[in-house]
Structure formats: C-alpha cells, structure tokens
Amino acid sequence: MTSDIRDQDPVTSQRPTRRRPGATATPVPGRYAGVYADYETAVTDPLLRLDDDTRRNYLSRVRQYLAWLDATNLDGDPLTDPAARDWAARDYRAHLLTVLKRKPTTVNAHLTAIDDFNRRLGLGPATAKRTKLPNLAPRALDQRAQVRFLREAELSSPRDRAMGYTAFYAGTRIHELVAFDLDDLRISARKGVLIVRMGKSGKYREVNLHAKLRAELETWLKERATLRGTDESKALFLNVRGRRLSARAATDVLNGIADRAGIEVGRDEDFTTHVLRHTLGTKLAREGVDVVTIAELLGHSLETARRYTLPTDADRQAAIDKLTVDE
Incomplete structure (x- = not known):
C-alpha cells in the first residue's frame, strides 16, 4: 500500500500522483558545508515569506554553484573577495550556457539565487550581466x-x-x-x-x-x-x-x-x-x-x-x- 499522504487524507483526492524518477540532489562540498548550512537557515526564516518552490530552487542552485566552485580553479575566494565573486559569477554563467547548455531563463534564475546567497554572505550581488531574453509573454499553459x-x-x-x-x-x-x-x-x-x-x-x-x-x-x-x-x-x-x-x-x-x-x-x-x-x-x-x-x-x-x-x-x-x- 502506498504511503502517499494524499491516499491517507479523506479531504483530498484518492488518485495518487505518478511517481517520476527524480534527480539526485547535488551534494554540498565539505569545505562549504558550514556556509551552506547558514544559508539554508536564513532562507527558511518564515519572516521572508518565500514560497516553498522559490526556497527549494534557491537551495538547489546554490548547491550546484558551490559544487562548481569546488571543482574549479579560481583566483581568490569568491565567498569573501568581491572581485573573485564577480569573476566566479561570470565564469559560472558561461559554464551554464556553453557547457551545460542551459536556457537563458534558467541561467538568469541561477544568477538570481547566487545573488541572494552573496547578499546573505554580506558581499552583495555580483556584477554579472543577465542573458537577454526574447521579448515574450510569461510562460503559460496552451x-x-x-x-x-x-x-x-x-x-x-x-x-x-x-x-x-x-x-x-x-x-x-x-x-x-x-x-x-x-x-x-x-x-x-x-x-x-x-x-x-x-x-x-x-x-x-x-x-x-x-x-x-x-x-x-x-x-x-x-x-x-x-x-x-x-x-x-x-x-x-x-x-x-x-x-x-x-x-x-x-x-x-x-x-x-x-x-x-x-x-x-x-x-x-x-x-x-x-x-x-x-x-x-x-x-x-x-x-x-x-x-x-x-x-x-x-x-x-x-x-x-x-x-x-x-x-x-x-x-x-x-x-x-x-x-x-x-x-
């Protein structure tokens, strides 16, 4: 018998959601575990009124960024040095666009999460330009x-x-x-x-x-x-x-x-x-x-x-x- 809460809830539908294979969460590198834990605590503060989707996506994108930092040779420390912060954000933007082939909207969303992370470190947002998007209406269901x-x-x-x-x-x-x-x-x-x-x-x-x-x-x-x-x-x-x-x-x-x-x-x-x-x-x-x-x-x-x-x-x-x- 499934343990899905929706099947146990008399208020809700009895038709369970299809289970899809999910991607494994990017692990946080050991040397960044402390700073990530502090960030996770900060963004889960209920006074921020962040919705769950935004919070989960910020945390996921910051984990991916920290994993990239850990695997990349960079000059300076992007978590303490403003100049290194800017170089890292620009290089990561290029990595997302050219290596991972992410869409411009996705790249910009990653940069937004990294800006939030840097603000909470006391550094402020990086000077990394957003990728220009097509002049389209917001995504909607057809x-x-x-x-x-x-x-x-x-x-x-x-x-x-x-x-x-x-x-x-x-x-x-x-x-x-x-x-x-x-x-x-x-x-x-x-x-x-x-x-x-x-x-x-x-x-x-x-x-x-x-x-x-x-x-x-x-x-x-x-x-x-x-x-x-x-x-x-x-x-x-x-x-x-x-x-x-x-x-x-x-x-x-x-x-x-x-x-x-x-x-x-x-x-x-x-x-x-x-x-x-x-x-x-x-x-x-x-x-x-x-x-x-x-x-x-x-x-x-x-x-x-x-x-x-x-x-x-x-x-x-x-x-x-x-x-x-x-x-």
Whole structure:
C-alpha cells in the first residue's frame, strides 16, 4: 500500500500522483558545508515569506554553484573577495550556457539565487550581466494543457478541485492560496469575491469569482463543514488534521493535478504553480481585457501586466506556420 499522504487524507483526492524518477540532489562540498548550512537557515526564516518552490530552487542552485566552485580553479575566494565573486559569477554563467547548455531563463534564475546567497554572505550581488531574453509573454499553459488541467481537477476531491480552480480562475500565488480565511470569501447568489489581504509586497486586492470557481468553492464549504476537527480553524483550505494547509502541501496538490493530467512539472518544464497565474494573465490579455484591469486582478504593476500582451512562443510558431508553402 502506498504511503502517499494524499491516499491517507479523506479531504483530498484518492488518485495518487505518478511517481517520476527524480534527480539526485547535488551534494554540498565539505569545505562549504558550514556556509551552506547558514544559508539554508536564513532562507527558511518564515519572516521572508518565500514560497516553498522559490526556497527549494534557491537551495538547489546554490548547491550546484558551490559544487562548481569546488571543482574549479579560481583566483581568490569568491565567498569573501568581491572581485573573485564577480569573476566566479561570470565564469559560472558561461559554464551554464556553453557547457551545460542551459536556457537563458534558467541561467538568469541561477544568477538570481547566487545573488541572494552573496547578499546573505554580506558581499552583495555580483556584477554579472543577465542573458537577454526574447521579448515574450510569461510562460503559460496552451489551450490543450488548460483543458487537461481542468478535467483532471474535476476528478479530484472537493478541496483539491476548489484549490485547482482558485489557482486557475483567480490567479492566486501559493502563499495567498493557503492564507485565505473563511471570511476572505464572500459569495452571494450571483457573484463572489476573494479577498487577498497580504499579497506580494503587502498588496491588498479583491478578485471577482468566475461562476465555475464560485460553485466549486461552495461545494468545498459544504464538504468542509462535515469534517471533524475543523470548528476551531478559520482557514479556508485545511489539511487532514483540520489545520491550515501549508504552502508545500498546496504546491503538491496543484503539481499532482498537473502531473496526472500529463503536464510536465518542474521549473524548466511546462508547469509550475506560478504558470497558472501567468495563464490567467495571458488569457485575459488575449481576450482584450485592458492591462489596468489585469494588474488589479492579479496584483501586478502595470509594467508587469503589460508583459501578457506580448506574443507567446506559440504565437510566434503560429505566425510561421501561416506562411505560404509551394508544394
């Protein structure tokens, strides 16, 4: 019998996520074990409000960087000398691009993690230029993947279904999703609103509910009311013990829906929980919604919201496919 918590949780779906072979974590070189342990302690501080995906990716990328440092002959100590720090970051950028053949977005993400690491060492970020990216809209699910995600969500438990639809139709960040209290949800016969009281940078916003999302949240509320041990919790989404669901558990729920829908999950794959947020922004932009409204719904700046009006990679491919062929 599987030990997956989802199979033991009466609140959640009984359909387990497919188990995929995972890559082995890069070990931390012995001489960097202490500095890495200090960094791990720093980024797990709950006051930072880092979501679990960001924290895990920062730690993974810093481990890879330290392993590279350990195997590379460098002048000076990049963990204490600012000049050596800059040379190391530039050389590592070249290594990622030319040796490991990483995508520019991935390279830039590694540099961001290394900058965070260097800040916590007291060095500050390295002067290493980011790789220029194509002028594209943020990564979003295409129409077929959207349908697959929603259909798989439909097969999930009331709680997981409500969470999947909330991420898809309201574009909530993971930390926002798990922070919702019962009184943050206001539903009437014909409309509803979700109140995000503490979004990114402390922003407050109210998100109007799609009719489908409203119905699924109502279904979950009825289910929630029948569960034992929930009387004392004000959280909207609960774990099996009747307590507020953690960001890690919520991430697992959404990743599980995507995985069972056949959508590749991972930072460099088709799906992360944040891709659902980008999918909503892109859909709204493609349907002619103005950037001011998109910014208000998603809690973005206008500059960030305008990115959704840029072409996606699929848009560029569709444009090429329309060219005349002489056969």
